[in-house]
Amino acid sequence: MNASESPNPPYFDVLLDRIASGDREAVTAFGRHVHWGLWDSPAAADGSAADYLQAAERMCQRICDAAKIQPPARIADVGCGFGGTIASLNERYQSLAMTGINIDPRQLQRAEEQVVPAADNQIQWTCADAASLPLDDAAFDAVLAVECIFHFDRPRFFAEASRILRPGGVLSLSDFVPQPQMADFMTGGAGAMSEAIRWTYGDVDMSCSLDGYEQLAAENGMRLLACEDVTEQTLPTYDFLCEGAQRWHDRHHAELFLQATGWLRKASRKKLIRYLILSFEKLGDRSC
Ligand SMILES: C[S@@+](CC[C@H](N)C(=O)[O-])C[C@H]1O[C@@H](n2cnc3c(N)ncnc32)[C@H](O)[C@@H]1O
Known part of the structure; x- marks a missing residue:
């Protein structure tokens, strides 16, 4: 099977291998959260794995805060990875019933091993x-x-999120959102970069503009609640990732990773693609 046929993103194969081999930088930086970091002062990023972990936790908390969680609450974390978001909520709140969903059983196994429900919380994987x-x-x-x-x-995920949310419930997510003039180009798979992106990040669709999100929300009985552009605060992520890839033994995959990630860094610096935290409210009769 080639990388593009597997539902599991190829970067997780690399990461699981690094974790299994005891790579301490990988465990520290990505053993909990596997996403971009958020630095309130990007110039203060120090390039260490511990600093990256803190920035990733900050990003996670920002996205969770956009969901306006008020315990007791039932929460579904879709695409939960190693369970970092649920771990963070478990540490911050009580009286949560949380369900982590992922397509890759290897990641769920690690999540289950890592996250122990706090006294009053329940967790299902x-x-x-x-x-x-x-x-x-x-x-x-x-x-x-x-x-x-x-x-x-x-579109199918939006329909599912809307279906499982109660009226007044909130969907909160982060995404790489192209400016309208980039959206068509991204539909074509980012032109010459498409091969490097597919081999590094798997099947990705970064073609949904903010207008596209508002339309998806309207089609699924939701409305955009808030949109926060944190592109600038994510930029140290690229230096950290590219520095790390310089040390990979597999030079072929390191080169592809550097091409794909370097391309995304350039598009982000120019704000052609923005890193947005988006939240949506499920409309409907709250008394039901
Ligand atoms: C960048 S990782 C983010 C993981 C996690 N949310 C975090 O922040 O640490 C993307 C995740 O989406 C998961 N994923 C990809 N396709 C999926 C699908 N169709 N259904 C559920 N999860 C999926 C991947 O396995 C991976 O765990």
Whole structure:
């Protein structure tokens, strides 16, 4: 099977190998969260794995805060990776019933090993595709999708998120969102970069503009609540990732990673692609 046929992003194969081999930098930086970091002062980023972990935790908390969680609450974290978002909520709140969903059972196994529910919290891990969630209608107060929606069938995920949210519930996510003039280009898979991107990040769709999101929300009985552009605060991520890849033994994959990540860095610096935290409210009769 080649990388583009597997539902598991290729960067997770690399990461799981690095973790299994005891690579301390990989465990520190990505053993909990596998997403971009957020630095309130990007100039203060020091390039260390510990600094990266703190920045990733900050990003996670910012996305969770956009979901306006008020315990007791039921939360679905779709594309939960190693369970870092649920771990963070578990540490910050009580009386949460949380479900982590991921398509890759290897990641769920690590999540289950890493995250121990705090006294008053419940956690379930479920292997499923974001496009078809084995979860009840109107059963959740919040749905989270931290930096993973570009892997999903976006329209089907939106329909599923809307279905499982109660009226007034919130979907909070982060995504790489192209400016309107870039959206068509991204639909074509980012032109010459498409091969490097596919081999590094797998099947990704970064073609949904902010207008596209508002339309998806309207089509699924939701409305955009808030949009925060944190592109500038994510930029130290690229230096950290590219520095790390310089040390990979597999030079072929390191080169592809550097091409794909370097391309995204350039597009982000120019704000052609923005890193947005978006939240949406499920409309409907809250008294039901
Ligand atoms: C960049 S990682 C983010 C992981 C996690 N949200 C975090 O922030 O640490 C993207 C995640 O999406 C998951 N994923 C990809 N396609 C999926 C799908 N169709 N359904 C569910 N999860 C999926 C991947 O396995 C991976 O865990």
